[in-house]
Amino acid sequence: MRVVISIGGSVLAPDLDADRVAGHGAAVEALVEAGCEVGAVVGGGGVAREYIGTARRLGANEVQLDQFGIDVTRINARLLIAALDGLSAPSPAHDYEEAGEALRRGDVPVMGGVMPGQTTDAVAAALAEYVDADLLVYATSVDGVFNADPDTDPEAERHGRLTGAELVDLIAPMSRGAGASAPVDLLAAKLIERSKMRTIVLDGTDPERIEAAVLRGEHTGTDVVPEGCTENPDGWSR
Ligand SMILES: Nc1ncnc2c1ncn2[C@@H]1O[C@H](COP(=O)(O)OP(=O)(O)O)[C@@H](O)[C@H]1O
Numbered sequence: 550m551r552v553v554i555s556i557g558g559s560v561l562a563p564d565l566d567a568d569r570v571a572g573h574g575a576a577v578e579a580l581v582e583a584g585c586e587v588g589a590v591v592g593g594g595g596v597a598r599e600y601i602g603t604a605r606r607l608g609a610n611e612v613q614l615d616q617f618g619i620d621v622t623r624i625n626a627r628l629l630i631a632a633l634d635g636l637s638a639p640s641p642a643h644d645y646e647e648a649g650e651a652l653r654r655g656d657v658p659v660m661g662g663v664m665p666g667q668t669t670d671a672v673a674a675a676l677a678e679y680v681d682a683d684l685l686v687y688a689t690s691v692d693g694v695f696n697a698d699p700d701t702d703p704e705a706e707r708h709g710r711l712t713g714a715e716l717v718d719l720i721a722p723m724s725r726g727a728g729a730s731a732p733v734d735l736l737a738a739k740l741i742e743r744s745k746m747r748t749i750v751l752d753g754t755d756p757e758r759i760e761a762a763v764l765r766g767e768h769t770g771t772d773v774v775p776e777g778c779t780e781n782p783d784g785w786s787r
């Protein structure tokens with residue numbers, strides 16, 4: 550199975566704790582040992598937001614702010630590379646072609662951001678489409694896609710299963726306005742719909758959950774499945 554894992558910055562490096570990063574590296578290694586081809590995309594988290602906040606106060610424009618974010622995602626990607634112990638290329642891939650070449654060589658490509666105007670959610674969706682992945686996993690800070698923000702609404706209910714089109718419809722209103730927060734961004738949702746990519750959104754704070762979802766189909770988050778998919782094979786629906 551070929552899988553792309555998107556690890557949010559808030560999940561991988563909220564505090565630059567080495568053990569946490571090592572845990573995510575170990576999860577990727579376990580997937581490779583189990584026979585998966587793995588690509589990883591890493592986000593910027595709170596550190597990126599701090600840089601962006603400071604640079605905004607200094608008068609930087611939105612594209613410049615995104616460049617700060619991209620730089621932080623790439624530094625976080627280097628942290629994951631350090632934890633992968635030679636399993637990956639030595640530096641984060643700059644684009645999808647470089648990542649695809651690494652995958653063909655048998656390495657684990659690790660990416661951060663690539664261009665202003667999007668987030669690493671979209672990078673992960675594009676990489677998954679580019680390498681024709683079987684599965685895309687968003688390891689984020691919330692356990693799936695809810696009908697309201699679970700961080701602020703205790704009544705929020707999780708969607709267990711969505712189609713790509715339903716994901717786009719849910720995310721679109723969340724994405725209006727600066728600073729809007731959503732479990733995946735709108736461009737990512739559109740790429741998932743277009744590519745019909747099987748996708749899981751889950752709480753990845755414990756990296757073993759990522760392993761369980763990929764290897765055994767066990768998770769409590771949200772499955773995004775192609776339109777009309779009714780199958781319930783091993784490791785898919787719960
Ligand atoms: N309907 C929703 N379902 C799930 N999460 C939501 C929703 N609306 C807003 N969110 C927010 O989306 C955020 C996604 O995680 P985020 O902190 O951006 O992590 P990451 O570092 O993985 O990108 C969470 O803070 C969550 O509160």
Ligand SMILES: O=c1ccn([C@@H]2O[C@H](COP(=O)(O)OP(=O)(O)O)[C@@H](O)[C@H]2O)c(=O)[nH]1
Binds near residue numbers: 592663667
């Ligand atoms: O291809 C990319 C990826 C990231 N970013 C910038 O980097 C920030 C941090 O990335 P992301 O939001 O994916 O991090 P996460 O929320 O996963 O920690 C984003 O808000 C954008 O400003 C960007 O401009 N282009």
